[in-house]
Amino acid sequence: MIVCHCKSISDKDIHAAIDWMRAADAQAIITPGKVYRALGKSADCGGCMPLFLATMRTNDNVEVPPQLRHLRAGSTQESRTCKAIPRLSNT
Numbered sequence: 001m002i003v004c005h006c007k008s009i010s011d012k013d014i015h016a017a018i019d020w021m022r023a024a025d026a027q028a029i030i031t032p033g034k035v036y037r038a039l040g041k042s043a044d045c046g047g048c049m050p051l052f053l054a055t056m057r058t059n060d061n062v063e064v065p066p067q068l069r070h071l072r073a074g075s076t077q078e079s080r081t082c083k084a085i086p087r088l089s090n091t
């Protein structure tokens with residue numbers, strides 16, 4: 001199925017690019033822009049973006065690597081504290 005008509009990108013192209021990027025780098029954050037670049041193309045009108053993203057989400061390899069999860073503001077203060085820098089005392 002063609003997902004991007006401007007650049008003739010199919011769902012199989014998108015999955016192949018995602019699988020290739022994940023195989024090359026286990027910690028990569030895979031974005032639509034990176035998929036376009038991996039395919040040697042760039043977005044044109046952007047009209048395909050909802051379907052492009054929906055197609056990407058069906059690929060298990062597009063998930064954020066486990067070690068990079070929980071970095072958002074919603075995570076606990078304890079987990080965001082940098083252990084490498086000691087806290088200054090008030091004395």
Ligand code: FES
Nearest residue numbers: 004006044045048
């Ligand atoms: S349909 Fe994909 S950029 Fe236009």
